Amino acid sequence: xxxxxxxxxxxxxxxxxxxxxxxxxxxxxxxxxxxxxxxxxxxxxxxxxxxxxxxxxxxxxxxxxxxxxxxxxxxxxxxxxxxxxxxxxxxxxxxxxxxxxxxxxxxxxxxxxxxxxxxxxxxxxxxxxxxxxxxxxxxxxxxxxxxxxxxxxxxxxxxxxxxxxxxxxxxxxxxxxxxxxxxxxxxxxxxxxxxxxxxxxx
Numbered sequence: 792x793x794x795x796x797x798x799x800x801x802x803x804x805x806x807x808x809x810x811x812x813x814x815x816x817x818x819x820x821x822x823x824x825x826x827x828x829x830x831x832x833x834x835x836x837x838x839x840x841x842x843x844x845x846x847x848x849x850x851x852x853x854x855x856x857x858x859x860x861x862x863x864x865x866x867x868x869x870x871x872x873x874x875x876x877x878x879x880x881x882x883x884x885x886x887x888x889x890x891x892x893x894x895x896x897x898x899x900x901x902x903x904x905x906x907x908x909x910x911x912x913x914x915x916x917x918x919x920x921x922x923x924x925x926x927x928x929x930x931x932x933x934x935x936x937x938x939x940x941x942x943x944x945x946x947x948x949x950x951x952x953x954x955x956x957x958x959x960x961x962x963x964x965x966x967x968x969x970x971x972x973x974x975x976x977x978x979x980x981x982x983x984x985x986x987x988x989x990x991x992x993x
Contacts (some may be wrong), residue, residue: 807914809881810861821848826842828841844863856885858886878902934973955975
């Protein structure tokens with residue numbers, strides 16, 4: 792197979808565009824993520840408190856320091872190749888230099904409530920997996936869920952993640968203890984699922 796004559800934009804997927812975090816432009820996006828109380832409950836072990844504006848700032852600053860941090864955007868209606876409305880964030884966790892030889896990462900994802908249920912989360916995770924395995928050459932990608940978030944677990948399994956472990960009864964939520972769930976995907980599993988030519992990732 793011959794390589795593509797013109798490289799495709801690595802920061803686009805079928806319906807979405809991914810761009811770097813901008814300040815102060817993205818303060819409103821991270822405030823909206825912070826204000827999504829259901830999303831906060833499903834992704835933060837500190838979910839017994841209401842998130843504050845300073846929590847949104849800290850989260851934005853932390854994301855910006857990760858291996859990859861991107862704002863998820865719909866294309867601009869007037870110029871489809873340019874980012875338009877921001878609908879969420881995706882990041883791949885970075886590790887200190889002494890841990891980089893392990894070549895693994897963890898996905899963090901937020902889609903604003905009004906844009907959920909449209910397949911954007913699946914599309915973004917698939918894009919992040921391609922970025923991790925094809926662009927960066929990582930060996931493993933992890934993703935986590937709280938035991939009460941059954942929708943997230945179904946999604947991760949549908950995308951090909953394997954259940955790797957349960958931290959039993961580690962999380963107190965709504966009157967009972969729940970497991971912390973960890974999923975993972977190895978690079979060879981990703982290649983096998985897609986049946987791609989390893990030379991060019993097509």
